[in-house]
Amino acid sequence: xxxxxxxxxxxxxxxxxxxxxxxxxxxxxxxxxxxxxxxxxxxxxxxxxxxxxxxxxxxxxxxxxxxxxxxxxxxxxxxxxxxxxxxxxxxxxxxxxxxxxxxxxxxxxxxxxxxxxxxxxxxxxxxxxxxxxxxxxxxxxxxxxxxxxxxxxxxxxxxxxxxxxxxxxxxxxxxxxxxxxxxxxxxxxxxxxxxxxxxxxxxxxxxxxxxxxxxxxxxxxxxxxxxxxxxxxxxxxxxxxxxxxxxxxxxxxxxxxxxxxxxxxxxxxxxxxxxxxxxxxxxxxxxxxxxxxxxxxxxxxxxxxxxxxxxxxxxxxxxxxxxxxxxxxxxxxxxxxxxxxxxxxxxxxxxxxxxxxxxxxxxxxxxxxxxxxxxxxxxx
Amino acid sequence: xxxxxxxxxxxxxxxxxxxxxxxxxxxxxxxxxxxxxxxxxxxxxxxxxxxxxxxxxxxxxxxxxxxxxxxxxxxxxxxxxxxxxxxxxxxxxxxxxxxxxxxxxxxxxxxxxxxxxxxxxxxxxxxxxxxxxxxxxxxxxxxxxxxxxxxxxxxxxxxxxxxxxxxxxxxxxxxxxxxxxxxxxxxxxxxxxxxxxxxxxxxxxxxxxxxxxxxxxxxxxxxxxxxxxxxxxxxxxxxxxxxxxxxxxxxxxxxxxxxxxxxxxxxxxxxxxxxxxxxxxxxxxxxxxxxxx
Numbered sequence: 001x002x003x004x005x006x007x008x009x010x011x012x013x014x015x016x017x018x019x020x021x022x023x024x025x026x027x028x029x030x031x032x033x034x035x036x037x038x039x040x041x042x043x044x045x046x047x048x049x050x051x052x053x054x055x056x057x058x059x060x061x062x063x064x065x066x067x068x069x070x071x072x073x074x075x076x077x078x079x080x081x082x083x084x085x086x087x088x089x090x091x092x093x094x095x096x097x098x099x100x101x102x103x104x105x106x107x108x109x110x111x112x113x114x115x116x117x118x119x120x121x122x123x124x125x126x127x128x129x130x131x132x133x134x135x136x137x138x139x140x141x142x143x144x145x146x147x148x149x150x151x152x153x154x155x156x157x158x159x160x161x162x163x164x165x166x167x168x169x170x171x172x173x174x175x176x177x178x179x180x181x182x183x184x185x186x187x188x189x190x191x192x193x194x195x196x197x198x199x200x201x202x203x204x205x206x207x208x209x210x211x212x213x214x215x216x217x218x219x220x221x222x223x224x225x226x227x228x229x230x231x232x233x234x235x236x237x238x239x240x241x242x243x244x245x246x247x248x249x250x251x252x253x254x255x256x257x258x259x260x261x262x263x264x265x266x267x268x269x270x271x272x273x274x275x276x277x278x279x280x281x282x283x284x285x286x287x288x289x290x291x292x293x294x295x296x297x298x299x300x301x302x303x304x305x306x307x308x309x310x311x312x313x314x315x316x317x318x319x320x321x322x323x324x325x326x327x328x329x330x331x332x333x334x335x336x337x338x339x340x341x342x343x344x345x346x347x348x349x350x351x352x353x354x355x356x357x358x359x360x361x362x363x364x365x366x367x368x369x370x371x372x373x374x375x376x377x378x379x380x
Numbered sequence: 381x382x383x384x385x386x387x388x389x390x391x392x393x394x395x396x397x398x399x400x401x402x403x404x405x406x407x408x409x410x411x412x413x414x415x416x417x418x419x420x421x422x423x424x425x426x427x428x429x430x431x432x433x434x435x436x437x438x439x440x441x442x443x444x445x446x447x448x449x450x451x452x453x454x455x456x457x458x459x460x461x462x463x464x465x466x467x468x469x470x471x472x473x474x475x476x477x478x479x480x481x482x483x484x485x486x487x488x489x490x491x492x493x494x495x496x497x498x499x500x501x502x503x504x505x506x507x508x509x510x511x512x513x514x515x516x517x518x519x520x521x522x523x524x525x526x527x528x529x530x531x532x533x534x535x536x537x538x539x540x541x542x543x544x545x546x547x548x549x550x551x552x553x554x555x556x557x558x559x560x561x562x563x564x565x566x567x568x569x570x571x572x573x574x575x576x577x578x579x580x581x582x583x584x585x586x587x588x589x590x591x592x593x594x595x596x597x598x599x600x601x602x603x604x605x606x607x608x609x610x611x612x613x614x615x616x617x618x619x620x621x622x623x624x625x626x627x628x629x630x631x632x633x634x635x636x637x638x639x640x641x642x643x644x645x646x647x648x649x650x651x652x653x654x655x656x657x658x659x660x661x662x663x664x665x666x667x668x669x670x671x672x673x
Contacts, residue, residue: 040498170643196642201602203593206392207637207645210385227500227594234592238511238520239388259502259594263509 027063027329029054029320030095031072032082032110033124033313034102039077041225042102045310046124047072050099052301053317063324075101079109086110090117096329099316100124102309104172111138120335122319124312127176131358139338141315141348143273143361145173146180148249151271151366152221153181153188155379161218161244165194167208167232169224174200177223177248193217198228206235213241225250230259237264244269249366252276253307254375262374269379271366273308275347277376280369286345294347311347318346319353384516389638390631391514395523395592397630398530401623402585403607405537406578408618411611412554413574416477420461420485422604424579427454427488428586429595430496433503443506451583457488458579462572485600492597505591526588533581534623540577541618550574609653615663625664628652 031050034043054070062068071093075082082101089095090113097120101107104127111130114121114137123130126142156164164185168174174197185192194215196208209232212220220243222232229251236245245268247256252272257265274281278291294314298306322344323337341360344351349365369376403425410418431453435446465484469476506525511518540547552560553570561567585603586595593599610629614622629649636648656664 044498196637198642199602199646201599202645203589203599203603204392204396204634207389207634208642210388210392211638211642214382214385227596230500230502230594231592234509237509238518240511240513240518255499259500261502261509 025066025329026069027066027324028069028071028093028095029317030086030089030093030098030100031070031313032075032085032089032098032100032102032106033072034077034106035074037077039103042124042309042312043074043077043100045307046100046102046313047074048302049298049306049310049313050317052297053314053321056297057321063321064328066324066329068321071095075106077103077106079106082106083109083113086113086121087117090114090119095119096324096331097122097320097334099313099320104130104176107138107140111135114138118335119331120320120338122316122338124309124316127172128180134356134358137335139316139319139353139358139360141312141319141346141351141359143249143348143365144359145177145248146184147361147363148271148366149177149181149184151363151368152246152269153184153190154363155269155368156190156219156246157188159244162189163191163193163217163219165196165212165215165217165220165243166192167194167196167198167205167212167220167222169200169228170197171200171224173225173248173250174223181221181223198224198232200224200228202228203231204235205232206239209235209239209241213239213243217243219244219246221246221248223248223250226256227259230256230265233260233268234264246270249273249308252369254305257371257374262371265371265374267371269368269370272369272376273311273348273365274367275306275308275311277367277369277378280376280378281367286350287347290345291347308348315346315348315351318344319351382516385638386635387515388517389634391517391519391523393631393634394627395519395526395630396634397610397627398526398623399585399589399603399626400606400610400629401626402530402533402581403603404610404614404622404626405534405618406581406585407608407611408614408616408622409578409581410574411616412618413550414466414477414571415557416466416474416481417608418575418578419478419481419604419608420488421578421582421607422600422602423485423488423492424454424458424582424600425586425589425603425607426492426595426597426600427457427579428583429503429590429599430492430501430586430597431583432587432590433496433501433595436503443504447587450587451580454583454586455576455580458575459572461488461579462575466571466575467568485604489597489600496597498597500594500596502594503587503590506588520592522588522591526592529584529588530623533584534620538619546570546573606649609649612653613656613664615660615665617663617665621663621665628664 033047035047054068073085104125107123107125107130121138123140128144130140168178194212198205229247247270249271295306323334327333327337341353349361351360353360368379370379406421431450432446435441435449505522507521549565550570610626613625637645
């Protein structure tokens with residue numbers, strides 16, 4: 001009996017000490033996400049992911065015994081608001097690192113604030129301008145669009161497809177993709193024979209596709225996010241076009257196959273972030289385990305599949321928390337620790353940062369996949 | 381330029397144009413009964429599609445039962461909208477009413493976002509996805525459904541307005557509200573009817589396009605604007621002129637995207653709208669003092 005008592009009191013003591021050491025330090029992490037508004041499809045999974053991860057970390061005793069506190073604000077996709085909230089995070093909440101914002105426009109607006117106040121910013125937006133040229137305090141987690149475009153063009157080169165018809169959406173994602181494909185195509189010796197666009201809310205693209213059908217290119221590349229590409233896929237089937245159809249990584253989810261309908265989506269190819277296709281990845285892929293765990297935890301917590309966008313916040317959290325673990329919670333230490341990140345396995349890929357590369361992802365972040373029997377299969 | 385390309389542009393234009401026409405007629409009916417432009421019309425288009433989805437998925441109804449169900453619920457929504465937002469207004473000046481409809485549309489869209497989420501949803505086609513070839517161009521069975529249902533609805537509309545008492549009463553309201561009231565027509569009830577009819581029509585339009593275009597909480601905005609263009613071209617007539625307006629808009633958009641540049645597709649619609657408003661504000665076919673029903 002005495003033994004049990006002794007063990008109990010020892011346990012109590014350690015627990016007390018543990019809680020004391022917890023209270024001894026808190027590290028504050030700021031989050032700026034477009035949880036509502038037009039970019040909410042980005043911000044919502046990002047916010048949920050960050051909250052889930054912070055909760056998980058605290059249950060495990062925090063980072064190096066420090067409790068993590070996440071202060072998350074909704075920017076509603078508005079750049080002005082994002083700047084105000086970033087200032088608030090830095091001045092009032094005194095956060096050590098900021099994760100977000102969700103969109104390129106907001107990130108560009110917040111960058112001067114982070115640079116001036118010397119707080120590391122890990123953006124969850126894809127625009128290439130964010131980290132090129134490199135800004136000392138700014139990092140980003142989504143791979144650049146041109147990495148995805150390059151993946152498609154490399155695959156096309158293997159298939160000896162030379163002429164491309166472009167069909168891009170007239171929003172930021174589409175026009176950035178359009179410019180980068182054009183630049184890359186020129187470099188790699190492809191010819192762009194058609195350059196068509198469609199509006200984000202358009203419901204019928206048969207006119208553009210009829211024109212493309214008349215030109216007879218070797219391949220069609222469509223660059224957009226749902227639902228446009230699903231409409232394009234349906235229209236291609238309707239018009240009986242047999243030209244290979246490539247999509248962007250923006251529709252790399254089961255949702256796309258569901259929207260386009262499995263007979264129409266058959267044979268569509270695209271570069272996918274590995275999260276969308278982890279169940280068809282080889283088991284020895286370095287990311288496999290982490291992706292599976294993330295997807296299952298997210299499903300358990302929120303009842304829906306984890307999305308690539310939530311993955312951006314996951315990456316940002318992992319970068320920040322590993323940096324804090326390594327060198328403590330001071331902003332300048334976090335910054336240099338993030339910059340020294342080597343082979344950090346995360347959702348969007350394996351990150352290796354350098355002073356010249358504040359994104360840290362390469363072509364291996366994507367895999368080319370094809371729709372077959374209503375599911376993704378990897379193609380080499 | 382080959383013939384089959386032109387034919388394809390025309391066919392695509394006709395099927396999108398038919399939708400614009402249906403939504404446009406919804407605008408005109410309310411305009412004629414009340415003198416206001418109901419900017420929430422697009423939201424009923426959205427409601428039609430999303431409610432069908434709910435009936436199919438949640439209630440497990442077959443498609444033929446889900447559609448009338450969705451139309452009925454949208455009609456009730458139209459009724460509530462008129463009762464709760466339009467009628468209580470003390471001084472119903474047109475500008476107040478228009479602003480209320482804009483507010484209503486934002487509210488409905490917001491509620492739909494909460495109920496159905498922000499995702500896009502697909503609805504199965506009524507009769508398969510196998511394209512039908514017509515002289516080198518192709519259309520889907522769903523396009524035929526769209527054209528057929530549009531024709532049927534316009535026929536019913538015509539019959540209602542010219543051969544039933546309540547239809548005639550509604551026309552009377554559009555000529556002169558005060559006089560209609562004096563001869564014993566319940567003008568307020570006619571206004572209510574007009575909201576119900578046009579929300580039902582909007583819902584039907586939303587349902588028949590959903591298999592082609594997918595549906596989401598925010599599809600109503602653009603479709604509503606295009607429908608409004610169609611109604612303006614047709615001079616706010618709730619008959620054949622708006623149908624022609626819709627078809628014209630659809631075909632011009634499609635030809636413009638195909639022959640000129642797809643970047644100007646929406647611009648074409650709105651340039652036509654501006655031209656009509658500047659040059660022929662009474663509509664393409666209207667006489668200055670045209671009958672407006």
